[in-house]
Amino acid sequence: MPAKSKAQQKAAGAALSAKRGERSTSSLKGASRSMVKSMSEKELHEMAATKRKGKPERVRNR
Template identity: 75%
Template sequence: MPATSKAQQNAAGAALAAKRGEQKVSSLKGASKSMYDSMSEKELEEMASTPRRGKPQHASGS
């Protein structure tokens, strides 16, 4: 599942770092905390590694 915005990609990267023990889980907030709780490390890695070119800063709320 690719990220749809840079913000979503950043949140996935933060959640992935926490899953790997590189960042404290208590430092996660909002979307990154939700992603940490609901997604596997593999899913987070796929989302965080999505190419950034052409992505909006935030996804439109459609």
């Protein structure tokens, strides 16, 4: 599942590093903290590896 925005891609990257043990989970905030618990390492990698070109900074919920 590719990221829909740059912010989502960055949050997935932070969550992935915590999932791998490179960063503490307590240092995460917001969406990245919940991503660690709810997503697998493979899903996080797919989202974090999304190209940023052409993506908006943020996508607002409707």
